[in-house]
Amino acid sequence: DVKVTQSSRYLVKRTGEKVFLExxxxxxxxxxxxxxxxxxxxxxxxxxxxxxKMKEKGDIPEGYSVSREKKERFSLIxxxxxxxxxxxxxxxxxxxxxxxxxxxxxxxSIL
Amino acid sequence: xQQVKQNSPSLSVQEGRISILNCDYTNSMFxxxxxxxxxxxxxxxxxxxxSSIKDKNEDGRFTVFLNKxxxxxxxxxxxxQPGDSAxxxxxxxxxxxxxxxxxxxxxxxxxIIQP
Numbered sequence: 001d002v003k004v005t006q007s008s009r010y011l012v013k014r015t016g017e018k019v020f021l022e023x024x025x026x027x028x029x030x031x032x033x034x035x036x037x038x039x040x041x042x043x044x045x046x047x048x049x050x051x052x053k054m055k056e057k058g059d060i061p062e063g064y065s066v067s068r069e070k071k072e073r074f075s076l077i078x079x080x081x082x083x084x085x086x087x088x089x090x091x092x093x094x095x096x097x098x099x100x101x102x103x104x105x106x107x108x109s110i111l
Numbered sequence: 112x113q114q115v116k117q118n119s120p121s122l123s124v125q126e127g128r129i130s131i132l133n134c135d136y137t138n139s140m141f142x143x144x145x146x147x148x149x150x151x152x153x154x155x156x157x158x159x160x161x162s163s164i165k166d167k168n169e170d171g172r173f174t175v176f177l178n179k180x181x182x183x184x185x186x187x188x189x190x191x192q193p194g195d196s197a198x199x200x201x202x203x204x205x206x207x208x209x210x211x212x213x214x215x216x217x218x219x220x221x222x223i224i225q226p
Contacts, residue, residue: 043216099145
């Protein structure tokens with residue numbers, strides 16, 4: 001069974017901080033994704049990656065960056081956190097024609 | 112502009128009856144659709160998918176219907192059970208690379224199964 005692990009379930013940070021959200025998968029999937037989920041807006045794609053050191057922008061990349069130094073790990077970085085980045089962040093992995101598998105999410109609050 | 116639309120934020124159905132969740136899309140290039148189910152404090156889990164070469168796909172109690180001319184799909188759950196209470200998201204591949212490009216999601220429908 002695919003395991004997608006997000007390092008924190010809940011996180012509280014302050015405005016202006018640099019924030020790292022980590023995602024690790026154990027199934028050797030080549031594709032990894034970051035989404036955010038907000039009430040009434042569904043899930044929106046932030047960034048994704050096809051392979052190590054590869055990254056592509058999604059719908060809402062502004063204010064975020066990503067890092068993929070190893071195949072199993074995909075990090076989302078908030079360069080300077082702002083209150084409008086308070087959200088649920090979801091990581092997903094995918095391979096071939098299979099559907100995406102999601103982690104349980106990190107609920108991030110920016111104060 | 113949202114390309115996948117779920118216009119019903121919530122739906123209440125009695126246990127044992129049929130639940131019908133609807134989804135409309137605007138991009139006629141979409142050729143694959145997925146439904147995900149999400150419980151609070153958990154990540155979405157894949158439920159069922161359908162390719163545009165089909166108009167129906169069935170998996171146990173879950174059936175998805177696709178009407179390409181109307182750009183409409185629906186998820187039927189029969190019979191509805193209490194454990195089906197969750198938020199359901201309709202999704203389609205975001206780019207041209209299939210699922211490898213990420214997904215574009217509707218806003219979700221909160222299904223509530225009444226005992």
